[in-house]
Amino acid sequence: MALLDKFRQLADAHEALTRLGEDPFRATIERILSPTEAIVNGRPMILAGTNNYLGLTLDTQCIEAAVRAVREEGTGTTGSRMANGSYSGHVALEKDLADFYGRRWCLVFSTGYIANLGLISALTGPGDVILIDADCHASIYDGCRMSGAEVIRFRHNDVGDLDKRLRRFGERRANALIVVEGIYSTLGDRAPLAEVAAVKQEHGACLLVDEAHSLGVLGERGRGLSEESDVESSVDFIVGTFSKSLGATGGFCVSDHPEAELIRYGSRPYIFTASPCPAVIASTRAALNKLESSLNSVSCCGTMRGNCISHCRRWDSDWVPRLVRLSRSGSSSAKKRLACGTPSWIKEYMST
Amino acid sequence: MPADKRITFAASRTMSHYESILSQLYEILGPYTPDGHSLSEDTEFTSDLSLDSMKVMQLLLETEERFDVSIPLNIIPDVRTVGHFARCVQQLVDRG
Numbered sequence: 404m405a406l407l408d409k410f411r412q413l414a415d416a417h418e419a420l421t422r423l424g425e426d427p428f429r430a431t432i433e434r435i436l437s438p439t440e441a442i443v444n445g446r447p448m449i450l451a452g453t454n455n456y457l458g459l460t461l462d463t464q465c466i467e468a469a470v471r472a473v474r475e476e477g478t479g480t481t482g483s484r485m486a487n488g489s490y491s492g493h494v495a496l497e498k499d500l501a502d503f504y505g506r507r508w509c510l511v512f513s514t515g516y517i518a519n520l521g522l523i524s525a526l527t528g529p530g531d532v533i534l535i536d537a538d539c540h541a542s543i544y545d546g547c548r549m550s551g552a553e554v555i556r557f558r559h560n561d562v563g564d565l566d567k568r569l570r571r572f573g574e575r576r577a578n579a580l581i582v583v584e585g586i587y588s589t590l591g592d593r594a595p596l597a598e599v600a601a602v603k604q605e606h607g608a609c610l611l612v613d614e615a616h617s618l619g620v621l622g623e624r625g626r627g628l629s630e631e632s633d634v635e636s637s638v639d640f641i642v643g644t645f646s647k648s649l650g651a652t653g654g655f656c657v658s659d660h661p662e663a664e665l666i667r668y669g670s671r672p673y674i675f676t677a678s679p680c681p682a683v684i685a686s687t688r689a690a691l692n693k694l695e696s697s698l699n700s701v702s703c704c705g706t707m708r709g710n711c712i713s714h715c716r717r718w719d720s721d722w723v724p725r726l727v728r729l730s731r732s733g734s735s736s737a738k739k740r741l742a743c744g745t746p747s748w749i750k751e752y753m754s755t
Numbered sequence: 756m757p758a759d760k761r762i763t764f765a766a767s768r769t770m771s772h773y774e775s776i777l778s779q780l781y782e783i784l785g786p787y788t789p790d791g792h793s794l795s796e797d798t799e800f801t802s803d804l805s806l807d808s809m810k811v812m813q814l815l816l817e818t819e820e821r822f823d824v825s826i827p828l829n830i831i832p833d834v835r836t837v838g839h840f841a842r843c844v845q846q847l848v849d850r851g
Contacts, residue, residue, distance in 0.1 A: 537816075554828040554829055555828070556815075571825055
């Protein structure tokens with residue numbers, strides 16, 4: 404059937420990987436032992452690929468909050484906030500996050516992916532320009548595609564290239580949105596945010612920073628690279644996720660622009676997705692509260708990292724993720740890690 | 756100059772510009788071209804050159820640097836042939 408022919412390439416690639424031995428994509432986490440350990444394919448392993456930066460997935464207070472919410476409000480919301488209304492927890496979490504970032508507005512989305520999709524596609528449209536760092540996450544690329552705006556990539560972390568490309572747009576720079584990440588998901592490096600913010604100011608563009616990996620990790624109060632770089636006032640929109648430091652699932656955007664509150668009325672991914680379930684909202688609020696109330700989030704993160712390193716030493720294994728260019732050798736590397744008890748989940752660049 | 760001559764002159768300048776871009780694209784595409792395959796305006800990126808999305812991104816970057824333009828990602832899905840790509844680059848160069 405011609406419709407399905409396009410899957411042949413993926414099937415061939417997958418078959419080639421499985422011929423090498425154990426399929427790294429089928430590593431099943433059978434039982435969680437701790438925030439960093441699990442039984443995987445029948446063996447105890449260190450979850451070196453986890454984004455559970457603060458180890459809050461098994462925090463007692465977060466679990467209790469989630470259990471209470473399930474008992475009182477049920478397992479799901481069964482619909483979107485536009486259609487069914489907001490639970491009080493949704494509204495409270497948005498206030499918590501706005502307060503945490505010291506911003507006026509906050510929107511909560513059902514996943515981090517949808518946060519980027521929903522925000523970027525609502526902020527920009529035909530006639531606008533989006534300049535994205537080449538290494539931005541797929542959700543940013545997909546949000547750009549959905550927006551209908553003109554999308555330009557600039558070289559990863561190359562502020563000179565960003566500046567040059569902005570200049571080419573002349574007066575259209577007023578319609579430009581720059582998108583970067585606090586910490587880039589694949590390589591783990593940081594954006595040169597102070598320089599990006601300076602270029603943004605010079606050209607009068609808007610700046611969106613995805614702090615998915617930097618929330619709770621960078622900055623004195625854990626607000627991310629924008630805080631650490633002391634450029635929060637230059638960042639128009641911050642996007643983040645609950646699925647890393649906060650140990651749940653979901654996403655959000657905070658801003659001081661009053662138009663941000665209107666995004667929820669025009670963002671199709673926001674309007675047409677079922678809202679986050681009560682347990683997720685409750686555990687996220689508890690996690691955020693825990694993060695806020697800790698005197699020093701960095702030390703909390705440091706403790707987590709220290710735990711992970713000591714576990715790895717116990718298993719006598721290397722845990723630092725690394726980039727392997729070829730997919731086959733990448734999978735082979737992941738297999739070796741799986742065999743020695745440190746599954747570093749690999750992401751294959753899905754060239755199409 | 757008569758109107759028809761002006762048009763011819765403009766067309767010839769445009770053609771020359773286009774051909775210059777085309778020949779530079781052939782240079783850039785050289786490393787991406789399978790052995791024994793010759794490039795033409797009708798060469799297709801997917802079926803003839805088997806370029807995957809990663810290679811397309813690299814090609815985009817090299818083309819942008821050669822012609823000092825920014826190529827919107829939006830145009831990529833519609834560009835099938837080298838000739839079509841050359842015309843897109845020409846439009847961007849002319850736009851300044």
